[in-house]
Amino acid sequence: MDELLAEVLAEIEPHRGRGRVADYIPALARVDPNRFGIAFAGRDGMVHGAGDCDEPFSIQSISKVFMLQLALDKVGAKLWDKVGREPSGSAFNSIVQLESERGIPRNPLINAGAMVVTDHLIGNGTMGEALESLLGLLRAESRDERVHIDEEVAHSEARTGSRNRALAWFMKSFGTLSNDVETVLEGYFHQCAVAMSCRQLARAALFLAFDGRDPETGRQVTAWHRARRINSVMMLCGHYDNSGEFAFRVGLPGKSGVGGGILAIVPGEGAIAVWSPGLNAAGTSETGALALEMLVEKTRWSVFV
Numbered sequence: 001m002d003e004l005l006a007e008v009l010a011e012i013e014p015h016r017g018r019g020r021v022a023d024y025i026p027a028l029a030r031v032d033p034n035r036f037g038i039a040f041a042g043r044d045g046m047v048h049g050a051g052d053c054d055e056p057f058s059i060q061s062i063s064k065v066f067m068l069q070l071a072l073d074k075v076g077a078k079l080w081d082k083v084g085r086e087p088s089g090s091a092f093n094s095i096v097q098l099e100s101e102r103g104i105p106r107n108p109l110i111n112a113g114a115m116v117v118t119d120h121l122i123g124n125g126t127m128g129e130a131l132e133s134l135l136g137l138l139r140a141e142s143r144d145e146r147v148h149i150d151e152e153v154a155h156s157e158a159r160t161g162s163r164n165r166a167l168a169w170f171m172k173s174f175g176t177l178s179n180d181v182e183t184v185l186e187g188y189f190h191q192c193a194v195a196m197s198c199r200q201l202a203r204a205a206l207f208l209a210f211d212g213r214d215p216e217t218g219r220q221v222t223a224w225h226r227a228r229r230i231n232s233v234m235m236l237c238g239h240y241d242n243s244g245e246f247a248f249r250v251g252l253p254g255k256s257g258v259g260g261g262i263l264a265i266v267p268g269e270g271a272i273a274v275w276s277p278g279l280n281a282a283g284t285s286e287t288g289a290l291a292l293e294m295l296v297e298k299t300r301w302s303v304f305v
């Protein structure tokens, strides 16, 4: 695996710096677009990496995957009363479908849907407790206590997140959110501001490749059917209006974040995390997606075998 990742790193060299760094969150606009890291965590729990794979970056919407698992573990299938599981074909922050669908977001991986998930994870508790459970999961599964929330990124988005505020208040008007809107938004901005490296992220998501079980310790992190369903939602909705393109080119369940990270799950094999800050129009890392395409070309990994 080390050789394969080194090959990808060499082949990606002429493609570094592609795409546009997210600048609508001011704290993300300063990140160097030429950074590139990739890591793979396998069945034995070992993590292999290349490039800037130890550099923490803002995981942004990749947090939605872990929040979904935690909320489903907490409240079970009743979550699906308030959020659908259909691809949206729209941008991550789109509001158009919310009106015709009476305030029920199409899936948990678009911003509106993620806020519904956050609302359920807060439940009758506090936002702090919800974020602690997220950090607890990520630290335990990455085997690294350094995983943290970057407060500067969270505040930066809170100051500029008018669209997310609009989505949350619009849903509140339909009765979709139970908690105070500002509390849900604070929780959402903070979960997006989790900082992790590719190595940490790949290791943290490993259980999704093994039916919810950490293959190294045997610990059942979540139920097997839940892990499969989360993978299916990632496959169909993980890249918003770019999900079809990602499935076509990479063929694995994946989740993008506007920090330039992509998490991809290879069922039965492991988890891949890649990071390169330049994005395409749908907010998926351009060089990151290309690197994943190169890696699956070499390994023949796909859920469509």
Ligand code: GLN
Binding pocket: 059, 060, 061, 062, 092, 093, 111, 157, 164, 192, 256, 257, 258, 259, 283
């Ligand atoms: N925090 C970002 C936002 O809400 C997350 C979007 C993303 O990563 N796709 O705009």
